[in-house]
Amino acid sequence: MTTWLPDIEQGHGPLYARIADQIEEAIGNGTLPAGTKLPPQRNLAFDVGVTIGTIGRAYGIVRERGLVSGEVGRGTYVLDHPESRPPEQSDPLTTSLSGTRPLIAPAGKLRFDSTAAPDIGQGDILAQLLGDISREHHGDIASYARNFPDHWFEAGSQWLARGNFRPGPETVVPTLGAHAAVVAVISAVTSPGDRIAFETLTYSQISRSAGLIGRRIALVESDEFGMRPEDFERVCAQQHPKLAFLMPGAQNPTVAVMPLDRRQAIADIARKYGVWLVEDNLYGSMTGDPLPLLMELAPERTFLVGGLSKSVAAGVRGGWVACPPHFSQRIRVAHKMVSGGLPFILAELCARLVLSGSASVLRNRGAEEIGAREALAREIFTGFDFNSHPKIPFFWLKLPEPWLSGTFKQAALQEGVLIDDEDEFKAGRSDRVFHRIRVGFSSPTERSEVRRGFEILRRLLDSGRAGYDSFD
Template sequence: MTTWLPDISEGSGPLYIRLADQMEKAIFDGQLPAGGKLPPQRNLAYDIGVTIGTISRAYSLLHERGLVSGEVGRGTYVLEHNEAAPQEHQDPVTASLAGTRPLHTPEDKIRFDSTAAPDVGQSEIISALLQDIMRDHPLEVAGYTRSFPDRWQQAGVSWLAYGDWAPQADALVPTLGAHAGIMAIITVLTNPGDRIVFEHMTYSQVSRAAGLVGRRISLVASDEYGVLPDDFERACVQQHPKIAFFMSSAQNPTLATMPEDRRRAIAEIARKHNVWLIEDNLYGAMDKKDIPLIAALAPERTFVIDGLSKSVSAGVRGGWVACPPHFAQRVRIAHKMITGGLPFLLAELSSRLVLSGEAEAIWDRCRIEINAREAMARDVLAGYDFKSSPDIPFLWLKLPEPWLSATFKNAVYADGVLLDDEDEFRAGRSDRITHRVRLGFSQPRSRQEVARGLKIVRSLLDSGSAGYDSVA
């Protein structure tokens, strides 16, 4: 029988949850090894000075999390576990960098590893707007941003509006890109040790950043139509997350779009379990469907994220967060604390792009280019299994036998193409294997370069892995 005892002075929140969290950490640390027997509930209650009811609730929570099993008369035993250790027990920088792309990209490679807006000549428009801003606001550009003009919020209202839904101007926070906005929300609503729900495959930079600041990850299953509500509820019941991060439309990388009934189910589950929702609509806004946002169904708990990176210009770093009532000021302060502040030049540029109509005009040109490149990809890769959408700058390719996604990524890199394997999108350690890669086609400078890269990918798919020698 183990002699390990929890320290009830640590942590915050209900005592039974703190006890369960400490036991979970001890299990992953090896202090409570697999097969080991937990102390009898009555004994542990006496040893740490709490009621047996508190111990019973903590043990029940561990059972719900799949960490222990118990039988009447035999006691409670620690189960074998395959999940990764909680993020806070790993070196956070190492954990956050796992699977990320190289910081420096060789110039001789065709870039199929990015989905930023294609070059359609927007630099000329941006250059003219920058000159106007420098002329109109020389003092503001030279100093720190001290105030947020109403036009910055109005630009966000215009850009984030979707179908019949539009945010209120006083609920908008301009941000230094979508990612910074998401991290500001996480900072406001969670503390280190709190859990955030992600799909197994998603925009993993958020989950890695969350792990870097001490948040824990809970994974939920998805299918071709997005998040499975039953599994989301399981996670809510068993792990008590504070926030869930979802892309309801044109999910990255799977391109799944949740139907309305599923969005309603997600909204009701979040409401029932008091879970906040972050709805990333970066790609959804590009692939407009006649389906309401989750924010329209649960406005009291849903934050909406959108920006200019995929449809106008990634280098502008323009983004907005639409907040539930009474949260905008808190998110704005958190954004300033974690980014150092919003540069006036970029915020003003973003607002002028939107309010002048230039952002929409650029997006129209980007859409034409993306449509042409997606059609080219469908033609070159015909016969293989992949998901794509005309207005979305990437596809999700299923690899034929016997390819593994990491091996294919290495093979196509050797032939001159950069793309992302499935590990790039894992929000946490997962046993879900898809044997897929994401191929983004917006960054090559010309359609000719896209065609050349697609033909390299096609040739490798046709030849099979026998033609690739991974040993130097």
């Protein structure tokens, strides 16, 4: 085994990326020749003064680059490459924006890192609707969406409705999915340098997108019921965010549902400090959450976002945002600027799915499949601490000792299963450690694949110290 050590002061980007780059450089220049055993993760972490999770992620990167191989029970070894190649330095911006997922998912793995709508035979309905659109609008589908017909807005009004609440079509903007809707709102109502408030754990691709366009991040503490009002007020008073992003109906990744008194408190604080609210209701609309929306409690400052990719069909990345009075035109222009515009065929397909009732039918069928898979999770992971919901396609699992989130993710990858560690959902730098993973289960086509993936993860959890040591 080598005595080589990386110099963590050298290089750019996060520590794990620097270490991975230095391992690759050492392999390329012969310092770590083929067959060399890399130091055990715990030893290297101690020697260079970083966490085991950091070393685990670095080792995972060089495995993905095809430079080393982890052998269960033996360790990690440098592979023999007939031709050396110059080290591939990681781009700091790319590293900071990409999260902990590989840019391109490795082939042949079970995908438990996705929460898109399950495959329930949507293809037939989509083919029928797309055929109808092609026949009726053969000129429009070959061009830009120059006109926005009224039924596109009516469809959004209908899809975003809840109970007795229904936004007026005049407040609705059709968008290229929920993500584009949120980025359009951030772009339209805040300026570079402004702070955006996020829960410590959230759908972090929004926070990364906000950072990319020059907004700063303000972290707000949360608990089992979502964002804590007292900490939100502290952040508002001290850091003066212009906007807050929340998922009160069903939070990703924690599955938390915010109670009514807390929603009211958040709305009151936002009104007191003049903070805009973005309410992402993608998962909330799937649960049938009966509580009032933030938009009902603070309609003058809340943007309500919804879409179809999580509940209807993964490939139909269409959505809508309902705006406060007189803001729809501004958001529509901002959306065009940040997304490039909405294709006619997508907007028309989304509208027909909703207005024909097909979207609701598919959402209900998807909910049945998700419920069966969630019941399977409760069966297989009995005895473990995790949060789930019968209509949400993921669960948030607490890892037993001695597992760390990043280390378990790498162990699962070695066993052929892709999952998300907790760092994937951190909106910014935080000292908090949760020792949790998110397991999404809607991507596998068959329930047998879901069972197989769950059983692999269960075996890893049960392996305890032995499984942990095997990835040194």
